[in-house]
Amino acid sequence: MMEKKEMLYEGKAKRVYATEDPALVIVDYTDNATALNGLKKGLIAGKGAINNRMSNHMMRLLEKKGVPTHYVEELSERETVVKKVSIVPLEVIIRNIAAGSFSKRYGVEEGRKLALSTIEFSYKNDDLGDPLINDYHALALELCTAEELETIKKYAFAVNEMMQEYLLKLGIILVDFKLEFGRLPDGTIVLADEISPDTCRFWDSKTMEKLDKDRFRRDMGGAEDAYQEVMKRLMGD
Ligand code: TMP
Numbered sequence: 001m002m003e004k005k006e007m008l009y010e011g012k013a014k015r016v017y018a019t020e021d022p023a024l025v026i027v028d029y030t031d032n033a034t035a036l037n038g039l040k041k042g043l044i045a046g047k048g049a050i051n052n053r054m055s056n057h058m059m060r061l062l063e064k065k066g067v068p069t070h071y072v073e074e075l076s077e078r079e080t081v082v083k084k085v086s087i088v089p090l091e092v093i094i095r096n097i098a099a100g101s102f103s104k105r106y107g108v109e110e111g112r113k114l115a116l117s118t119i120e121f122s123y124k125n126d127d128l129g130d131p132l133i134n135d136y137h138a139l140a141l142e143l144c145t146a147e148e149l150e151t152i153k154k155y156a157f158a159v160n161e162m163m164q165e166y167l168l169k170l171g172i173i174l175v176d177f178k179l180e181f182g183r184l185p186d187g188t189i190v191l192a193d194e195i196s197p198d199t200c201r202f203w204d205s206k207t208m209e210k211l212d213k214d215r216f217r218r219d220m221g222g223a224e225d226a227y228q229e230v231m232k233r234l235m236g237d
Contacts, residue, residue, distance in 0.1 A: 002026065002073075002081055012038060013048075013198065019081070023185070027052075029078045033198070035217040037129045044216055044223045049077040050231045051196035056080055057234060058163065058195040065162050067155050069191040070182060085182025085192050088144045091122040091130060092152060094160045095176040099201055100214075102176070111208070117160055119153060124180075151189045152181050159191065168205065170233040175201035197227050 004017035004026050012034040017026045029048035034041050052074070059071035070082040095118045098108040102118075121138060122130040139146055156179055164174045177200035180193035193199070197212040204211055211230050215223040 025084045050227045055194040088181045089124040092179045093120045097175045171205045173203040
């Protein structure tokens, strides 16, 4: 069994460890929750295990449907072996329904169905608060190549199609979500980071109840139950 060696990176909700194989790392999910670029801190009990299992479940599904991912093997409730990648410093956000910063920025009520699914990018930079960035700026700053950007867009919309369809059958509307991509040593672009209620907005399709991290971000209460509900629908437990 693969074992953790030194810690390579500590993020807001995950830790990444080296392994004996330089091409592989172990991700360890914690229950730590942050919002407002790290200003708001808290815990969502059980979140680490849920995000780990849900993310792996989605990545296995996406991989089967032709989107390459970093996923290798689930080690335990909270730990997963993934391919070591160099992260493209862009947060890739797809939206189907207006919510969050989109609603605020454009003065659109939350819940309005968008006439088409949109994509936007944020520059991953905590000091700057992950500012919105456009294609030209990303290329001008050499955050990725034009070819990589096209691949990322293609995969992001493909993920949207597959996840929307999959989740709707479970009574979940995929409002919006954030993806991150990485490069393998040979330059291949793969889906990385996680897909979870931390990084997606999920609404119950009947009641429109929020089943995601907005319950924590907005101090609504019930975050633990919401994460567990998503998990139950996904895995039947
Ligand atoms: P936003 O409406 O706040 O821009 O968020 C859009 C989506 O991206 C939402 O599903 C939450 C997710 N997201 C993250 O995963 N990480 C982040 O740092 C931010 C700002 C949003």
